[in-house]
Amino acid sequence: MSKKRNFFFLSFPTTFALLVLFVAPMVYILINTLEQDGIANFVKFLTDSFYLNILKTTVIISLKTTGILLLLGYPTAYFLARTTSKLKNTMMIIILFPFLVSAVVRSYGWMVILGNKGLLNQFLLAVGLIENPLKIMYTSHAVIVGLVHLLLPYMILSITGVIQGIDKNLEYAASSLGCNPLKTFFKVLLPLSTPGIISGCTLVFTLSMTAYVTPRLLGGANFRMMSTMVFQEVNVNFNWGLASAISYILMFVILLFLVVFNLATASINQRVGGQKHA
Amino acid sequence: MAILQLDNLTKRFGNFTAVEHVSLTVADGEMVALLGESGCGKTTTLRMIAGFSEADEGVITIDGKVMNSIPAYKRNVGIFFQNYALFPHLTAYDNIAFGLKVQKRDRHEIREKVGKIIHMVKLDGLEKRYPRELSGGQQQRVALARALVMEPSVMLLDEPLSNLDAKLRIEMQEEIKRIQRVLGITTIIVTHDQEEAISLAHRVVVMDKGKIVQVGPPEEVFENPCNAFIADFMGFVNIFEGTVESVADGVMCIRCMDKLIEAEAASCDEIVVGEAVKLAIRPEKLQLSDNKNSHNVFTGTIESTTYKGNITRVEISGIITEPLFAHKSDFYQKPGDTIGVYLPPDKIRVFKTK
Ligand SMILES: Nc1ncnc2c1ncn2[C@@H]1O[C@H](COP(=O)(O)OP(=O)(O)OP(=O)(O)O)[C@@H](O)[C@H]1O
Ligand SMILES: [Mg+2]
Numbered sequence: 001m002s003k004k005r006n007f008f009f010l011s012f013p014t015t016f017a018l019l020v021l022f023v024a025p026m027v028y029i030l031i032n033t034l035e036q037d038g039i040a041n042f043v044k045f046l047t048d049s050f051y052l053n054i055l056k057t058t059v060i061i062s063l064k065t066t067g068i069l070l071l072l073g074y075p076t077a078y079f080l081a082r083t084t085s086k087l088k089n090t091m092m093i094i095i096l097f098p099f100l101v102s103a104v105v106r107s108y109g110w111m112v113i114l115g116n117k118g119l120l121n122q123f124l125l126a127v128g129l130i131e132n133p134l135k136i137m138y139t140s141h142a143v144i145v146g147l148v149h150l151l152l153p154y155m156i157l158s159i160t161g162v163i164q165g166i167d168k169n170l171e172y173a174a175s176s177l178g179c180n181p182l183k184t185f186f187k188v189l190l191p192l193s194t195p196g197i198i199s200g201c202t203l204v205f206t207l208s209m210t211a212y213v214t215p216r217l218l219g220g221a222n223f224r225m226m227s228t229m230v231f232q233e234v235n236v237n238f239n240w241g242l243a244s245a246i247s248y249i250l251m252f253v254i255l256l257f258l259v260v261f262n263l264a265t266a267s268i269n270q271r272v273g274g275q276k277h278a
Numbered sequence: 279m280a281i282l283q284l285d286n287l288t289k290r291f292g293n294f295t296a297v298e299h300v301s302l303t304v305a306d307g308e309m310v311a312l313l314g315e316s317g318c319g320k321t322t323t324l325r326m327i328a329g330f331s332e333a334d335e336g337v338i339t340i341d342g343k344v345m346n347s348i349p350a351y352k353r354n355v356g357i358f359f360q361n362y363a364l365f366p367h368l369t370a371y372d373n374i375a376f377g378l379k380v381q382k383r384d385r386h387e388i389r390e391k392v393g394k395i396i397h398m399v400k401l402d403g404l405e406k407r408y409p410r411e412l413s414g415g416q417q418q419r420v421a422l423a424r425a426l427v428m429e430p431s432v433m434l435l436d437e438p439l440s441n442l443d444a445k446l447r448i449e450m451q452e453e454i455k456r457i458q459r460v461l462g463i464t465t466i467i468v469t470h471d472q473e474e475a476i477s478l479a480h481r482v483v484v485m486d487k488g489k490i491v492q493v494g495p496p497e498e499v500f501e502n503p504c505n506a507f508i509a510d511f512m513g514f515v516n517i518f519e520g521t522v523e524s525v526a527d528g529v530m531c532i533r534c535m536d537k538l539i540e541a542e543a544a545s546c547d548e549i550v551v552g553e554a555v556k557l558a559i560r561p562e563k564l565q566l567s568d569n570k571n572s573h574n575v576f577t578g579t580i581e582s583t584t585y586k587g588n589i590t591r592v593e594i595s596g597i598i599t600e601p602l603f604a605h606k607s608d609f610y611q612k613p614g615d616t617i618g619v620y621l622p623p624d625k626i627r628v629f630k631t632k
Pocket of ligand 1: 320
């Protein structure tokens with residue numbers, strides 16, 4: 001019993017900060033909007049296909065971003081976790097390097113590359129692969145590119161940590177029992193690294209669902225995602241009630257996906273256990 | 279079924295040489311025990327044979343086929359890992375059945391084979407447990423079963439019985455021996471236990487600092503180690519220095535301080551008069567009872583006695599510089615008593631001091 005109290009004590013500063021700085025304002029916002037308009041704003045959002053399409057775009061872009069990040073991040077993470085190179089720490093720092101540059105600056109960087117007269121189009125035109133410049137800027141593709149670039153470190157770090165905890169001998173054991181590298185991956189590595197995959201996906205999914213700068217700058221004024229909508233309702237339309245409704249719906253949808261992710265983790269964790277053995 | 283041949287195998291980590299020019303042929307169906315100090319390169323050697331790490335030099339062949347560039351999963355070499363390496367996400371049963379399932383064996387065959395081996399390693403009733411729910415010794419037996427059930431052509435066992443109690447250990451030794459002999463699996467077993475090596479292996483290979491220093495039948499290696507280092511490792515607790523005074527008719531006279539000790543020279547080394555040598559004798563070979571022999575009988579003082587269960591370890595001083603240790607059962611004399619010690623000449627080993 002006393003053990004339990006001790007653990008809570010350790011988390012007290014964070015718990016307190018969360019309650020005061022996050023939960024309280026959220027409750028305040030909710031009460032405010034409900035007092036003013038009742039559930040009208042929620043009804044408006046959930047019955048208008050204009051808004052529902054924005055939600056759909058947001059979810060699809062976030063899922064695509066998460067998928068691409070997983071495919072890009074896993075091999076990199078595996079390499080980082082298993083390399084014995086002396087440059088390992090340097091590589092880790094290089095991966096973290098983008099964190100030092102603000103999302104705004106990075107988005108402008110992508111504008112230079114992806115624009116109609118940008119580097120990419122110039123290159124493709126010069127090589128003769130295309131005849132007219134591709135329209136990438138101000139489309140969902142540009143947003144996904146920007147998000148992937150922005151969030152890659154999160155995915156890589158989450159998975160690297162978990163793979164580092166998997167004994168390399170397990171892979172050797174699988175191969176001595178007849179598994180080629182592909183089978184070793186599916187039968188041993190993948191099930192054991194699922195916790196890292198789930199936590200990485202949770203992080204990047206949440207961050208892309210709520211991203212503002214990247215969709216705003218790379219998607220342009222007419223490209224709408226949930227967080228750009230919130231901004232627009234607050235600062236352009238001065239509709240605070242709708243803005244809070246949107247942010248609540250966004251939060252609810254994210255939670256819904258996280259519950260799904262976590263149910264998956266729970267069932268896998270139960271099988272994998274603390275993955276500690278003598 | 280398989281002849282395993284190592285030819286000049288060398289492995290370096292940076293500029294540290296972990297395994298150096300190891301050459302060894304393990305005959306078809308033979309069981310070789312690999313012995314040596316911690317860190318002498320035993321596991322590194324096994325890992326090269328299994329195909330987990332590449333040899334920097336040398337050739338590994340199985341049945342004459344060069345294995346160096348063949349990936350581990352095609353070698354049909356089974357391995358028991360020193361740290362077990364059980365799959366934490368699979369039950370004991372699924373760990374053991376893993377290899378058979380990968381090979382897509384018939385379902386009934388898998389169930390029968392796995393069931394049989396589980397019974398053999400005495401894990402009945404624990405099939406559904408995950409590795410983290412098993413004791414160290416139980417995990418060890420799951421790992422052993424996982425390697426054995428595959429009936430590979432070459433089997434590598436890295437200290438498979440280190441974590442078991444004496445009784446279970448002997449039972450498992452018998453099982454390993456039975457399976458190995460019945461199936462004729464060419465096997466290398468790493469062990470620290472002399473008795474284990476004697477009861478299991480056809481031959482013993484001793485390694486030191488990455489090199490093979492002695493190969494031979496277990497009795498020979500334990501009775502006639504090639505140098506003082508191996509002798510020390512093999513339990514020749516009493517090792518002391520002397521100078522050769524004379525060599526005649528296979529009998530050496532060696533001076534240790536003021537004592538003259540006779541030894542019947544069954545030595546690996548060619549020893550000449552005047553040479554500095556090391557003498558070694560096992561503590562259980564010292565005779566303490568009053569002795570009618572004329573040579574090699576000395577009088578010392580009992581320094582201490584330690585009861586060790588089946589034997590008493592007696593520390594005797596006053597004969598040479600170092601104390602001598604003797605193992606005796608039913609020993610009742612007290613520290614401080616004087617005692618006669620006989621060193622049987624045929625039990626003394628003599629090595630060059632290098
Ligand atoms: N990956 C590695 N990098 C550098 N050095 C290594 C590596 N693996 C092993 N070594 C070194 O090689 C030597 C041999 O190691 P090895 O694991 O083969 O010893 P061992 O004979 O199995 O010892 P033990 O009885 O303790 O298991 C050791 O000195 C070890 O420190
Ligand atoms: Mg070892």
